[in-house]
Amino acid sequence: MSKTISLTLRVWQQNGPRDRGRLETHLAGDISTDMSFLEMLDVVNERLTLEGREPIAFDSDCREGICGMCGAVVNGRPHGPEKATTLCQLHMRHFADGDTVLIEPWRSRAFKVVRDLAVDRSPLDRIIMAGGYISAGTGAAPDANAIPIPQETAEKAMDAAACIGCGACVAACPNGAAMLFTGAKVSQLALLPQGRPEAAQRALSMVCAMDEAGFGNCTNERECEAVCPKEISITNIARLNREFLKAGFFSRVRTPARSGAGKAD
Ligand code: SF4
Numbered sequence: 503m504s505k506t507i508s509l510t511l512r513v514w515q516q517n518g519p520r521d522r523g524r525l526e527t528h529l530a531g532d533i534s535t536d537m538s539f540l541e542m543l544d545v546v547n548e549r550l551t552l553e554g555r556e557p558i559a560f561d562s563d564c565r566e567g568i569c570g571m572c573g574a575v576v577n578g579r580p581h582g583p584e585k586a587t588t589l590c591q592l593h594m595r596h597f598a599d600g601d602t603v604l605i606e607p608w609r610s611r612a613f614k615v616v617r618d619l620a621v622d623r624s625p626l627d628r629i630i631m632a633g634g635y636i637s638a639g640t641g642a643a644p645d646a647n648a649i650p651i652p653q654e655t656a657e658k659a660m661d662a663a664a665c666i667g668c669g670a671c672v673a674a675c676p677n678g679a680a681m682l683f684t685g686a687k688v689s690q691l692a693l694l695p696q697g698r699p700e701a702a703q704r705a706l707s708m709v710c711a712m713d714e715a716g717f718g719n720c721t722n723e724r725e726c727e728a729v730c731p732k733e734i735s736i737t738n739i740a741r742l743n744r745e746f747l748k749a750g751f752f753s754r755v756r757t758p759a760r761s762g763a764g765k766a767d
Pocket residue numbers: 664665666667668669670671672682683686726729730731732733734
């Protein structure tokens with residue numbers, strides 16, 4: 503049954519990437535437990551605006567767990583306390599009246615704070631631009647059985663394709679690695695016949711883009727898998743490593759040197 507709760511929020515506020523930032527305290531009173539976490543922040547922001555103060559900046563779009571735009575570290579955990587749940591799908595019923603809630607942005611060398619809880623996740627876009635596509639002409643929709651694909655393979659590709667690019671895996675990783683994200687994006691294409699022609703170049707280019715963006719390397723902490731709202735498995739990191747090594751052996755393209763690259767095998 504729905505009820506109302508009141509919380510004390512300790513929110514990271516930072517005017518831009520060069521500002522030092524600080525924790526500010528806000529009261530969130532009369533919050534319905536049916537609200538989502540973002541709706542709770544909307545209520546706080548409405549009150550701040552009516553008082554003539556700056557609202558708390560945060561990202562969101564679909565608010566349905568689909569787009570990957572939302573994200574903040576709540577009480578030390580990316581996307582908050584509920585497993586397999588984005589921040590926009592986290593409900594206030596998971597908090598108790600009188601709780602103090604610590605809210606921080608994704609913290610990673612590769613993600614610069616734009617303002618408060620909003621961070622620049624364009625480094626993930628650059629990894630996709632480096633190879634997260636196929637160049638086969640699409641044309642008209644082919645017959646569903648034109649290229650037979652074993653169901654188990656199709657399921658694995660679909661599971662990898664569930665990644666919404668939120669960046670929680672990076673925020674959770676002590677090394678700030680984007681291996682789970684990149685592994686998912688490489689896997690969803692490498693598993694299917696349509697993605698094989700460019701598989702080698704894709705693995706090399708995406709790993710190169712990942713390193714250039716300043717992401718760290720995987721040391722098998724598995725924090726990424728634990729916080730991923732789409733439950734992307736670290737077997738995708740192992741597949742990324744295999745694709746990368748295969749590309750190095752069999753392709754004429756030189757394998758970029760890596761320091762301690764992904765050890766999730
Ligand atoms: S792997 Fe999971 S946590 Fe990482 S970007 Fe994709 S959906 Fe988000």
